[in-house]
Amino acid sequence: MANAASGMAVHDDCKLRFLDLKTKRTFRFVVFKIEEKLKQVMVEKLGEPAESYDDFAACLPADECRYAVYDYEFLTPENVPKSRIFFVAWSPDTARVRSKMIYASSKDRFKRELDGIQIELQATDPTEMGLDVFKSRAN
Structure with a gap:
């Protein structure tokens, strides 16, 4: 079903990989890319459970928009292990205006899929989605 605002459909694989991350913890992160020619959101990269935050950050191109989900694990002040699933809308200042508009207009519907x-981050440069940001938002 295409998004009325941007005409972008969501590939079934996106939902399946997200479920794998959420329920089975098969992945640490999933990076999604809008294929403009296909008018569809697709899975671009799957991060293995052993991969780190730095591996995740390295997957986001410096001059192109992406969506991503990241399973952030942390310890509470009482030393209880927890995790939060973050949705990252990556839209660097150097990305094409058309691309930023398409990602912005498709985001809410894609996120609903x-x-x-649990937590959404908008980021235009790496400092807006640093580990310190994840940590402060997770608690």
């Missing part, structure tokens, strides 16, 4: 997102 991924049931279980």
Whole structure:
């Protein structure tokens, strides 16, 4: 079903990989890319459970927009292990204006397809989605 605002459909694989991350913890992160020619959101990269935050950040191109989900694990002040699923809307200042508009207009509908997102981050440069940001938002 295409998004009325941007005409972007969501590939079934996006929802399946997100469910794998959320329920089975098969992945640490999933990076999604809008294929403009296909008018569809697709899975671009899957991060293995052993991959780190730095591996995740390295997957986001410096001059192109992406969506991503990241399973952030942390310890509470009481030393209880927890995790939060973050949705990251990556829209660097150097990306094409058309691309930023398409990602912005498709975001809400795409996010609704991924049931279980706990925290959303908008980021235009790496400092806006650093580990310190994840940590402060997770608690």
